[in-house]
Amino acid sequence: MIENLYELVGGQETIKAATERFYERVMKDERLRQFLEQTDMAHLRSRQVMFISMLLGGRVYTGKEIHAAHAAAREQGLNAAQFDIFLQHFRAALEEVGVKRQNAEKMMKLLESKRKSVLES
């Protein structure tokens, strides 16, 4: 039986594929790339997969607390418009890996719910 959004979208395989596509898009975008120049991307990808899996009800997240993880980005001026672009890339990545619209919209709401934690000091 399919119990949660995590299983509904295809579990780890789908989330991993979407996260890879997502960061490929972000790194090509000069409005966002600046924040990730010093970042170990393999590490970030694996943490992000774990975090999103947790949001969807599929895994336990053991990475940094999400507000603290973005302190440096906030110091560099991370703003709401950049957060919007981040979400747009994620939405596009979900489409690229074939997540159905209804499920993609649910995922986007979960990401949107982290806006304050990421942006506000």
Ligand code: HEM
């Ligand atoms: C424009 C928006 C964003 C930018 C520029 C950004 C940038 C970054 C950067 C630079 C790091 C690395 C921090 C470090 O090396 O310690 C990071 C970590 C992380 N971010 Fe974001 N982020 C954004 C939005 C988000 C959102 C919306 C989420 C999830 C809802 C998220 C989840 C994470 C996670 C899970 C980590 C890993 C924390 C860890 O290392 O344990 N980020 N982010």
